[in-house]
Amino acid sequence: MQQVFDEIKINTKGQGLYDFTNETLAWLKKQKISNGILNINILHTSASLVIQENADPDVLYDLKIFFDKLAPMENKLYKHTIEGRDDMPAHIKSALTNNQITLSLKDKKLMLGTWQALYLFEHRLKNHTRILSHHLIGH
Amino acid sequence: MQQVFDEIKINTKGQGLYDFTNETLAWLKKQKISNGILNINILHTSASLVIQENADPDVLYDLKIFFDKLAPMENKLYKHTIEGRDDMPAHIKSALTNNQITLSLKDKKLMLGTWQALYLFEHRLKNHTRILSHHLIGH
Amino acid sequence: MQQVFDEIKINTKGQGLYDFTNETLAWLKKQKISNGILNINILHTSASLVIQENADPDVLYDLKIFFDKLAPMENKLYKHTIEGRDDMPAHIKSALTNNQITLSLKDKKLMLGTWQALYLFEHRLKNHTRILSHHLIGH
Secondary structure, three states: EEEEEEEEEEEEEEEEEOOOHHHHHHHHHHOOOOOOOEEEEOOOOEEEEEEOOOOOOOHHHHHHHHHHHHHOOOOOOOOOOOOOOOHHHHHHHHHHHHOEEEEEEEOEEEEOOOOOEEEEEEEEEEEEEEEEEEEEEEE | EEEEEEEEEEEEEEEEEEEEEHHHHHHHHOOOOOOOOEEEEEEEOOOOEEEEEOHHHHHOOOOOOOHHOOOOHHHHOOOOOOOOOOOOHHHHHHHHOOOOOEEEEEEEEEEOOEEEEEEEEOOOOEEEEEEEEEEEEOO | OOEEEEEEEEEOOOOEEOHHHHHHHHHOOOOOOOEEEEEEEEOOOEEEEEEEOOOHHHHHHHHHHHHHHHOOHHHHHOOOOOOOOHHHHHHHHHHOOEEEEHHHHEEEEEEOOOEEEEEEEEEOOOEEEEEEEEEEOOO
């Protein structure tokens, strides 16, 4: 059994869903492990991970709008306002989605559905560099 | 260390929670691995996975109603309406719950609480066949 | 490859987020495995797991309030009321957050971001003892 650890960095420019499937696939291609578990963790609490449809960009737009309405950027709703009006909603959206995703690699192929892609869901307004820990265990 | 990959197919007939615990347990019984990680991924973005109470069916009913209210099937709320009024709410409900669940197998026993069962949460109105990727790694 | 299974018990005294990062780190320290996957499952459906900010306690307060508003403790909203007004909202909050978290251990260090901590999110009003299954696989 072998293990590899790495970090993939994604630059975000404001709220929205950023497809990082190709970055992950390119990284997997370089590894010697053909079958195993890929554990991806986002090392932040104001951005998160989702697996979503990769076909119609309107889906990504609607997701962003839905979460904005559910956890509005209104300081009066929250006690934690010291880091800006987008920070507490960001923590909430992060709690509602995922900090980590565990995927299966079979014969060098990442087990995703035809319409599935991996997205970093950025919840902050300003530019950020987000670290996605990648850990592959298998043989 | 050994690995096994398989797919379990679940036929759904409209929205609701479908208990697939027995299908997973029957599959595990056939494997030679006694201790390890079971990674279950749903290869779709309009149905999802939850671990929930298996005692009172009212819990499943209330969950369905809650998510329907939270992400209503009203076209005017969304840009993505081309696949039907139930599709965008389905993506939202999927983002709010889980695409994958990682469980532990110990001495041939799946580590679930007494009241926990595995559910496929179907969010579409029409009949579907849903693929649940099962990947077991251990020895 | 080695595997270790254990349970960590957390006593909760009503709703809120309980940081169990130190309990998990102390447990990891005692294991011989230096690199691997840590799979944590909560064996209950009315409490859940989240990774959240460990800096400002107001974040935890706001999270609790947000989820209470989203799934209010009002019997008239639910069919499942037999276990108390806090039980169905607890199941909903559990479905919206996580039953399990999968983390990576590298060189004896748990891969968490600087501001990330592991929280048990208790959704019931009365005192409970919650079991967190810990399963470490690696070498």
